[in-house]
Amino acid sequence: MGTAPEDHEPETHSEAEATPANNILKLPPGKVNSAELITHAATKRSIQHSHSVPGRTTYDETRHVEVRTPIDGVLEQVLVQPGDRVVAGQLLATITSPEIGSARSELLRCKSYEELRAIEANRAQEVASNVRRLVELLDEELAAAEIEEKLQGLELGEVRKVIQAAHTRMQLAEELRDNVKPLIGSGAMPERVIRERQSEFEIARAEFEAARDQALFDVAQGEREATANLADAKRKTQIAQQSLQSLIGNVKSADTENDASMLSTLQIRAPMAGTIESRRFAASERVYRADSLYVLADTSSLYVSAEVREKDWPAVGIQEGTEIGVIVPAAENERLSARVQYVGREVDPDTNSIPVVASLDNPTGLLRPGMFVRVILPIGQPQTSLVVRPESILRHDDEEYVFVQVGDYEFQRVPILTGLQTENWIEVKQGLEPGQQVVEQGAFLLKSEWLLEGESE
Structure with missing residues (x-):
């Protein structure tokens, strides 16, 4: 131990002056048991430096809506x-x-009109198909009874009478012509009559072909008109639907079309x-x-908003998707995890800071929008180091040390050099080896005993 100054000022004891032999503190078993000491093996862990900034919980804007009347x-x-x-x-x-009623009524009218035009279009297509089939059968020169049998039940419209009548006249003219063909040159029938029969057949055939072509044109035209009318009806329905939608916006509303009292x-x-x-x-x-x-x-998910000072930005490597810590003082400093959703691109000229917004799960409803929190932002890259708990480290006269248990009732005071610090761990650069049992709970009690024992010496 050192000596007092020459002016005989009262003697003082520093930790360096009052140290038990070999830095070993021995305690009675009863005192050790009553102290309920807890030790933890010094171990290597991946740690990362962090920076704490104040923040606030806010609504997740995607889950916070105003339901407005459209x-x-x-x-x-x-x-x-x-x-x-x-x-x-x-x-x-x-x-x-009344405005919504008028819009719905117009939509119903347009839908009814569209349904009628759809029926007309289907009928026009069916008639056109059947008429084409009829023409094919007539061109095959089938018997009338056979044609009737094949077309039984098919709708042909007014075209059927016209085209079949023309075909029948052509067949009759052909039959009359064929009857007189054997008499050509025999003198039994005047040549004039024979030529008349041939002429009548040619006229009947031309009339049939004209009737056939006109029928095909008419049904094709009717089919096109019906299709155009249906397309127009659909456009009007779409316009009415869009008009109604422009009134109600994105409001989800039940279908009231079948209930006139709800229009x-x-x-x-x-x-x-x-x-x-x-x-x-x-x-x-x-x-x-x-x-x-x-x-x-919906507060099952909240946003955490924080501001990072411009001067701290070079040290803070925050990117979208980075996981950060959130400490809630109002909930006994409970630590939660959040994930960065947005990093500001512009420095606020009033605060010289950059906004950081993170998404935080809140399934139990523990957090409320507007609560104060501490946001822990990671700095640099993670590194593997020998670490101990912060409560294990003691300080005296600008020196840091821990107590390592070396026997059942013996504890060695070990000076250490610390480095990187996080919320839960402190890096030990010198003084400890992995596996040494470092006192966590009760370390301050050992410090007191150490100082008392040093003074007694």
């Missing part, structure tokens, strides 16, 4: 209250509006599952387009 009207029903949990698609309120009623449904945070109107109140009816939020 039209002017009267709020007929209000079915949920603030604090109620709702599921996606649940009915929240109903609004009556002017708009059902407001929840766009997602969540909790009703607030309600702005009561039943029977008049509302106007874009009025906010409810605020709906």
Whole structure:
């Protein structure tokens, strides 16, 4: 131990002056047992330096919506209250509006018109197909009875009478011509009559071919017109649908087309599952387009917003997708994990900081929007080092040391040199070897005993 100065000032004892022999502290078994000491083996772990900045929890904007009225009207029903949990698609309120009734009525009219045009188009296609089949059978020179049998039950429209009549006249003219052919040159029948029969056949054939071509043209034209009318009807239906959609926006509403009494009623449904945070109107109140009816939020996931100072940015390697720590002081410093969603590109001129926003799971509802938190941002790359718990390290006279258990009731004071520090671990650069049993709980008690024993010497 050192000596007092010559002016005989009162003697003081430093830790360096009062140290038990061989840096070994021996304690009675009873005192060791009552101290409930806990040791932990010094071990190598992957650690990373971090930087702590203040932050706040906020709503996840993708899960925080205002349910607004898309039209002017009267709020007929209000079915949920603030604090109620709702599921996606649940009915929240109903609004009556003549505007929505007119739009729905127009849509119904257009749909009915489209259905009629669809029937006409199908009939036109069917008739056209059947007429083409009839022409094919007639060109095959089949007997009338056989043709009738093949076309039985098929719809041909007015074309059937015209084309079949022309074909029948042609067949009759052909038969009369064929009957007189054997008499050509025999003198039994005047040549004039024979030529007349031939001429009549040619005329009947031309009339049939004209009737056939006209029939094919007419059914093709009818088919095209019916198709064009159907396309026009579909466009009008789409326009009516878009007009209705422009009124109700993205509001999910039940189908009321089959209930005339509901045509002017708009059902407001929840766009997602969540909790009703607030309600702005009561039943029977008049509302106007874009009025906010409810605020709906799902807090099972929150955002954590923090600001990183410009001067700290070079040391903080934050990128989108990086996992960061979040400490919640209001919840007994519980530590949670979040994942970075957004890193600001611009430095705020007022705060000289860059915003960082991370997504934080909150399945139990422990966190509330607006709570203060500490955000732990990683710095540099992880490294593997020999580490001990922060509570194991003691300090005295600018020296850091730990107590290592070397016997059942013996503890050695070991000076150390520390390095990188995190929330849970401190790197030991010198003084310890892996596997040494370092005292964690009760280290301060050993320090007190150490100083008392040193003073007694």
